[in-house]
Amino acid sequence: MTVKYTEDHEWARVEGGEATVGISPYAAEQLGDVVYVELPEVGKTFKAGDEAATVESVKAASEVYAPVSGEIIAVNDALEGNPALVNESADGDGWFFKIKLADEGELAKLMNEAAYKDFVAGLE
Amino acid sequence: MNRQGRPTSAGAPSPSAAPETFSGNKGLEQDEPLLFEIGRDGICGVDLPAPDKGIVSRLGGLERDGAIGLPGVSEPEVVRHFVRLSQKNYAIDLGVYPLGSCTMKHNPRLNEKMARLPGFGDIHPLQPVSTVQGALELMEELAHWLTTITSMPGVALSPKAGAHGELCGLIAIRAALEAKGDKRSRVLVPESAHGTNPATAAAIGYEVDEIPATADGRVDLAAYREKLGPDVAAIMLTNPNTCGLFERDIIEIAEATHDAGGYFYCDGANLNAIMGRVRPGDLGVDAMHINLHKTFSTPHGGGGPGAGPVVLSEALAPFAPLPFVRRAGDGFELVEDESQTKGENPFGRLVAFHGQMGMFVRALSYMMSHGGDGLRQAAEDAVLNANYILASLKDVMSASFEGPCMHEALFDDKFLDGTGVTTLDFAKAMIDEGYHPMTMYFPLVVHGAMLIEPTESESKESLDRFIRTMRGLTEQAKAGDKTRFEGAPYFAPRARLDETGAARKPVLRYTQPQQPAEAAE
């Protein structure tokens, strides 16, 4: 299992050809209290970088991009009734969707945890 | 000698903790439930005659079945309900309302009286044109004032608000380009722009491209020239801009835009700073909306109605939307349809009927009262008041840019660094001091923005009180008194409201407990 990150603050936890995707705790904190999450339809396919979901706080709205190409195989329905999960557990129960990887080679373009930490440190 | 009766001295000072009241009211401040909670069956606030039983219905069986669920309330209760609600609102008539870019100036009551003359308020938009010649004359007169103040040849009166005016102006630009067979895809918008600018450009299919700002808060002309190209339809620029600054390079910006074959849309939200001193037509503007509810004092009414006529250059005027007024002999005609046009090429229609007549009357009443001389004086006083605030506060608050400013002074939250007090806290503490906060967190180009627009309606004494208060709050924040800010407002009808909760589980209407109202399946 590996966790990869994008410059748009998505994380992708890869296990057996599938990636679970969410936004980083840093991104969740920047947004503030999350009030609404719009999730993609299961079965839809995205290219890496496509807008796949939307996350909204009171003061901001932000797109969540697919970190890798592939087909959506599951979404986190719990977010619908309880969007606060994104703030409470951005890298755990607050995940957005699972995507079946179309091309594992794309993972090489993403950051590992250390590189992402440096990236965030550079933004402060 | 009468030794009975009430004591007349002030008595003991109030204890520091006010008592809880049984009623929930606090003196003049009355707690007021929803209409739906005070209403009941069997009561009505109007007296209408009983319907005539002898009439044969021609409804074709389409009567509603079942009650609507509206509460019954008597007239005195309705009056009390809305008077109590009104007392929970801040208003310009009550105090300083320095909302930057919103131009909360005095709303003269003469305007209200004029708009309610039966000859204006009680005429139908589809009456025969022969019976509304005075209304068309008023529209033509308003158009004359607007085009003279701006030195622009044309004006479209019908847009219903500022954002609607933007839509009108940009569609006129697109129509003019299309008439030339010129397809363009991009609109350039500065980072500091009001959100309606990019929203409008996107709504009519343009890609929005941001123009960076210089360190002194203005459009970066060199960067702008770089971004220009044969695919740029227009620039949308607010001038004076949302940092309260005049765009010094505006003539060069206009020329560069025109050289590239594009049009210059000016957001006229801040016309109040320059009327009578600078005419947008002399700057190379092609289209500009005028918020009658800002510059020309028609009331904001808690969020509307507005009115957003758009003045247009020679190049764009023929594309102005239907309807428009035209002189015809001694009178006026109303061009409502393309078949009536004479050489014009209207892009279509933006609204039913002819625009915000009620606002036209108010705005013209305001303009006639001021006259050309008074409008210029109003602009000068607005700029003077803003600079007075800037000069009187810049030693304790952090001004974002060197002055002079135009009609509004922009500060950021640097002066609050290390205090633990945010722009929001500071704003809420202003409420306790009896002021409406300034515009906050806008424009987005500075951190924790505080945009103060006093307008020309404030006296020097009023500004001095405001300045003393702001300086006092600043000192207190720097002295580390966080509680006074974090808990603010203490003296408002409500403490801070939970906006997160409101957005997570939206409750957008009243629903009767236990007995949910009839709704769509």
Next chain:
Amino acid sequence: MRYLPLTPADRANMLDVIGAGGIDELFKDVPQAARLKSPVDLPNHAGELEVERRLSAMAAKNVAAGSVPFFIGAGAYRHHVPATVDHLIQRSEFLTAYTPYQPEISQGTTQALFEFQTQVALMTGMEVANASMYDGSTACSEAVLMAFRITKRKKAILSGGLHPHYRAVVETMERFDADADNELVVCPPVIGGAEDLIGKIDDTTACVVVQNPGFFGDIQDLSALGRAAHEKGALLIVVVPEAVSLGLLKSPGAMGADIVVGEGQSIGNALSFGGPYLGLFATRQKYVRQMPGRLSGETVDANGKRGYVLTLSTREQHIRREKATSNICTNSGLCCLAFTIHMALLGEEGFTRLAKLNHESAVKTAEALEGIPGVDVLTPSFFNEFTVRLANPAGEVVEALAGKGVLGGVPASRLMPDNDSVADLLIVASTETNTDADRAAFAAALREVLQ
């Protein structure tokens, strides 16, 4: 100048504090070439009396609706507005407040908007309503765009009974909106008969837009149309041009509407030559995040007390910027307040009775006209407005009636000048404000004009 509080001494004193030698220094960023050398060519300031005299002279050239027998409708209606309404909306705290961006000191506005939203939802039979749009026509075009967003389809079918101005506004927005593939199917008007809209719906249809009462005054049950639209995955948009009709007619929600838009002017608001009015906009809960415009929502404050705030604003332009559901910023705040107060006074009993009185008035007017040679009432069922066919072109008849001091309806040709088949049609509205004497005067004048 009575509106400007600074004295010359104040101005001098303030310039000193600023450190400026004169007012011109504050305008130093204005390029030299753009500084106005001489004053603008406009009259100087004027006192109240003088302004009042000049504006009153213009007003006096118009024929006020209340001064003559008056039967004009077609999207704006003359009703009696209780004195309380205009008094309350002129209270300083309502009239001179801005958009409620600081909710702690704007509860008057936010609570009134919440009450407005509830009233509109109840009247239309829908689950949620917004805090108003500019007017009925702009609400209508926003509804079509919303249907495109929800269904992700690109075709809208517009009934021939849609007000021609509303149709024109939708056409403008469709022509210039972001998606070049959007398509409108505009149906021709059908007068006095049924329109086949169901046959036009297919799997690519985003929405069907129907006005009820229609432009010609006709009313119809839209339930079957709603079912047909839903079967194909399309939305039913119902346009209500006369809000008073909701007091008597089956609600759009009960007939399966997905979005209801309307003109709210006729409740609480003056005719005012076409504006300001207010657009009603209601929909189902599940579509609320696709709805344009402001919304007031219930919440609690830090002390647990109930209060109201503008909410779901991430849909709006100030946050979403180019991704907003609409560029709308201003709503019709004060007009909605007038609507809300008038509705509060009416209540269930008053509102339903007012609607009955309107229908009664229109029936009596139809009866008064039916006996006149050369007049043929075409609308089989109607609320407070109907269409008659005249022996002469309606435009000329209306002018002749005006000459006799009667404002007797709207010639269809004024709004459909390119449609020869409507040249002899007159649209007549009649509300509770009309008396039997008005009707008699109208009938007598029409009889004379047609002779």
